[in-house]
Every structure is written in C-alpha cells, then in structure tokens.
Amino acid sequence: MTADDVILQVKGLTAGYGAAPVLQEVDLTVRAGTIAAVLGANGAGKTTLLRTLSGLVRPSGGEIVYGGQPLRDVPVEQLVRRGMAHVPEGRGVVAELTVDENLRLGGLWRRDREDAAKALTEVYELFEPLAQRRRSAGHQLSGGERQMLALGRALVARPKLLLLDEPSLGLAPRVIAQIMALLRQLRDSTGLTVLLVEQNVRSALSVADEAVVMSLGRIVTATSADRLRDDEELRHAYLGF
Amino acid sequence: MDRFVFLTFDGLSKGAVLAAFALALVLIWRAARIVNFAQGAMAVAAAYAGYSVTSATGSYWLGFAAALVGGLLIGVVVERAVMRFVDHSSPLSEVIVALGLVLVVQAVLGMVYGNEFLPAGTPFSRNALSVGDVPLLSRYDLFVFGAVLLVLLGLALLFTRTSVGLRMRASAFAPEVSRLLGVNVGGMLTLGWALASAVGALAALLVIPTELGLHPHAMDLVFVSAFTAAVVGGLDSPPGAVVGGLTVGLILSYVSGYLGSDVTPMAVLVLLLAVLLVRPGGLFSSTVARQA
Numbered sequence A: 001m002t003a004d005d006v007i008l009q010v011k012g013l014t015a016g017y018g019a020a021p022v023l024q025e026v027d028l029t030v031r032a033g034t035i036a037a038v039l040g041a042n043g044a045g046k047t048t049l050l051r052t053l054s055g056l057v058r059p060s061g062g063e064i065v066y067g068g069q070p071l072r073d074v075p076v077e078q079l080v081r082r083g084m085a086h087v088p089e090g091r092g093v094v095a096e097l098t099v100d101e102n103l104r105l106g107g108l109w110r111r112d113r114e115d116a117a118k119a120l121t122e123v124y125e126l127f128e129p130l131a132q133r134r135r136s137a138g139h140q141l142s143g144g145e146r147q148m149l150a151l152g153r154a155l156v157a158r159p160k161l162l163l164l165d166e167p168s169l170g171l172a173p174r175v176i177a178q179i180m181a182l183l184r185q186l187r188d189s190t191g192l193t194v195l196l197v198e199q200n201v202r203s204a205l206s207v208a209d210e211a212v213v214m215s216l217g218r219i220v221t222a223t224s225a226d227r228l229r230d231d232e233e234l235r236h237a238y239l240g241f
Numbered sequence B: 001m002d003r004f005v006f007l008t009f010d011g012l013s014k015g016a017v018l019a020a021f022a023l024a025l026v027l028i029w030r031a032a033r034i035v036n037f038a039q040g041a042m043a044v045a046a047a048y049a050g051y052s053v054t055s056a057t058g059s060y061w062l063g064f065a066a067a068l069v070g071g072l073l074i075g076v077v078v079e080r081a082v083m084r085f086v087d088h089s090s091p092l093s094e095v096i097v098a099l100g101l102v103l104v105v106q107a108v109l110g111m112v113y114g115n116e117f118l119p120a121g122t123p124f125s126r127n128a129l130s131v132g133d134v135p136l137l138s139r140y141d142l143f144v145f146g147a148v149l150l151v152l153l154g155l156a157l158l159f160t161r162t163s164v165g166l167r168m169r170a171s172a173f174a175p176e177v178s179r180l181l182g183v184n185v186g187g188m189l190t191l192g193w194a195l196a197s198a199v200g201a202l203a204a205l206l207v208i209p210t211e212l213g214l215h216p217h218a219m220d221l222v223f224v225s226a227f228t229a230a231v232v233g234g235l236d237s238p239p240g241a242v243v244g245g246l247t248v249g250l251i252l253s254y255v256s257g258y259l260g261s262d263v264t265p266m267a268v269l270v271l272l273l274a275v276l277l278v279r280p281g282g283l284f285s286s287t288v289a290r291q292a
C-alpha cells in the first residue's frame, strides 16, 4: 500500500457529544477506489464516526488525514469542495424543497457550472423515477425515491469519497441490490471511494472490499470483506451470525 | 357607503405597510425561528439614519437609500454581534435579548436625536385624489403600494428563482444538510437578517410620515399590528404575511373610522388574542411535516 493510495487515514480518533466520548481511539485506513463497509450493532458509533469525519462532530483527540491533508479546522461546508460527500443517516432530503431543488443544491458550490449541469443530467438519467418527479416536494417521495435523491444529490458534487449512512434502511431487497450494484459500478468506472455504514451486513459485504466492525465506539476488527463473509468463526465472533 | 369605500382604501394602504413589516418578521422567523421583537427599534434606527442624510443633503431619495442601506447594515450587526451569541435552546432568552436591544436602541436614539417627534416628509402629496366625490388614494398611497409590491416581487423572485434564494431556503429548513452540501449557512442567516431589516426599514420609512413623525417609539404600535398580521398569516408564510397585513389594516381602519381611533390599539390586541386562541398556527399555516 503506497501513501498516495490512501485517501483517508484516521488515527486515534476520539469524539462524542458532551463529556463521555462515543468514539474511542479509532484507527482506520481507507484506500482510494475501494468500498469499505462499517458494520456494528445499534449504538456502536458508526454514525458518530461519519459525522466526525465530515466535521459535524468535533473530535476531542486524534487525527483525520484526507487526501494527504489533515482535516483539523476545515469547516464542514468546505469538505464537499475537496471531494467528500456525506449522505447522512435518514438521508437528509430537504422535505420542503422539490426534487430538482434538492439536486441543484448539491452542485451550487461548483464553479464549473457547465459540468454541474451535466452531472445533474446524468443523475436524472441514472435515476429515472426522479426525472419524472422533478417538481414534487421532498416529503412526497417514497423511501426508495428519497434514497435515490440523497445519493443523486451527493453524486452531483462528483465526489471522490462518499460517506453513506445506512442507505438500505427501509428499502425493498431489490432496491437495496440496485443501490449496491450502483456503488460497485461507480467504484469501477470513476474510482469512487465509499465508506458504507450498514446494518444490512449481507448486502454490504456483497459489494465491499474491506470491512471494519465497530463495538462500543471502538473498531474491533478490520479485515477484507471476503474474509468476514467466508470465515464463519470470525463472523460469528463479531457479527453474531 | 362613501365612508366605507374611503375606509377600505385607507385600510388597504395601512395594510400594505403592515404587510411589509410583517414580511420582515416572517423572513427572520423562517431563517432563524426567532420572533424579532427588536424589529421596530431597528427599523426606527434606520429611519433616523435616513433622516440625517435627508437633513444634510435636502434630498428625500438620498435619505431613503441611506435608510435602506442602514437597515441592511443594522441587520448584519444585530445578527453577527448579538443574536449569534444567544442561547437558542430557550426561546425566552431570545425574547429577552431582543427586548434588551429595543431598550438600548431607543435610549441611544433618544440621546442622539432627542425624544421629540421630528417631522418626516414625503416625496409625493398625501392629498387624496377623488373619484367623483369620494377621496380615495393619495399619490403617496400609490407610492406605498408600488414600493411594497416591488419588495414582494423582488423577494419572491429571490427565493424561487435564484441560487442564493435556494441556499437561503435550504439553510433555514435543513441547516446541517445544507452545510454538508457546501452552503455557508452562517452567511445565509446573516443575509436573511440583513434583508429582513432592510424591509423593516422600508416599512418604517413608508409609515412614519403618515403618523406623528419620527420618534424612538414611532414603530411600537406598528410592531404590535404587524406582529398580529404575521401571526394571522401563520408566521411562516410570506403570502400569509401579506394577507394578514391587509386584513389587519382593514380592521384597524374600520375600527378607527366607525368606533374612534382611541379604540384601535385595543382592537389590535383583541385580534391578536383571538387568533392565538382560535388558530395559534395562523390562518394560513401549512402543515408540512418535517421529515429529513
């Protein structure tokens, strides 16, 4: 693994809400162009990890190096300009805005207006149902449409690193499979890196290259997704099935 | 009948100004979830700035422009220097800070300009033009309608047609998500305060010449009426603020015309109470459930 292979390097990260830390001494290395699954029980700290990476939660200790640069004191709104996109837990579709407004919002920061418009068109091509509901308000969408919107909005920014928090939540198996296939396709065609937080272990491991398991705010194992999928003992020990 | 027609037109022109002032309250409510109780004092301060410029230059329009720019700047300062540091977890602290701001601004204005009413001129005649025998609207009333209409159109275009407007709406509805999408949410908040404060200043400029004149307390009663109008409209809705403003303007005009002008302050409060008791969400509240 060469240094410029690594897009995200987390060392000794400690963070939380108020006095008691949630994340404790988290170490994590993500290579560019891979999909890394973050697994773990409810309350393990997966969402907190993503929120700390994108600056929504201020770390109390440790270091985050993204694209070779430490992220200390980089404001949240700057990260998307550096290629980091975060689709938050619950998707973050703005209920009061239309589909089109939600999508445009994802590209407003871009100077290259032409390419921003092109990216928007591509998202509409990718997600047909969205193209039919451009003028619908966010709150009128189904769960699946919302997930498409949230993902599409992140893609308008043409990210290098995509932080995805439980995209499968509440979706039908077929839709989940489509989303996982899309992630794989984006990784292969554009070199996108994905940090994929999932409760749906099987789906996540079906696309992931690497996997980490979190428990009580710590990373308890980091291995290849294949190994976690195939090694029954390991799976049993960390994922309980 | 003539009297009714006259009162109706008079009410609409009062209402137009209330609509603008209510709109300013709605802008801040939408951007920051704060009822800006300091808005009257802020608007009066901007109007005094305009007065100074008009006195120095002799030009109404230079003063007019100065008051609007002053309104913008006052909005920026109030948000950046005061409201940003208020504990937003309790609405009470916001109210107390705003009321404190009112006291400070009014005291400072009193010290600088004195506590007498200063005459405020108008750029157009306030003599009503008659249709038949009924005096309807003055040129100044027409100017008021035109100015308020322009502001309404401008704001509607800003919010629905421009990317800044989209950023402002997104920041208000979903600040965290907006930040993740690269929106400078703090900047949008400041901009919201600046715009609202400028609209408030415009309302003050328009209404003060029709009342007793410029005074540190000149907007106190207007504020109560406009607040009522904003609540009638649902606080959240710009069109609601306009309808609320016109409604309150009409009611005030009928009450003062038929029952006497000393009853009007009470009429405003009765209306406010009635709305809060019967439909606290306002008559035009939309109930879009927030589901992020």
Ligand SMILES: Nc1ncnc2c1ncn2[C@@H]1O[C@H](COP(=O)(O)OP(=O)(O)OP(=O)(O)O)[C@@H](O)[C@H]1O
Pocket (backbone or CB within 6 Å): A017, A022, A040, A041, A042, A043, A044, A045, A046, A047, A048, A049, A089, A199
């Ligand atoms: N805003 C908050 N304030 C205080 N504590 C919080 C907050 N958000 C999360 N926590 C706590 O932090 C811990 C980790 O929560 P987190 O949301 O990161 O877990 P998670 O792994 O994403 O869980 P899930 O799978 O249920 O989404 C939990 O104990 C939770 O109670």
Ligand SMILES: [Mg+2]
Pocket (backbone or CB within 6 Å): A046, A047, A048, A089, A165
């Ligand atoms: Mg979570």
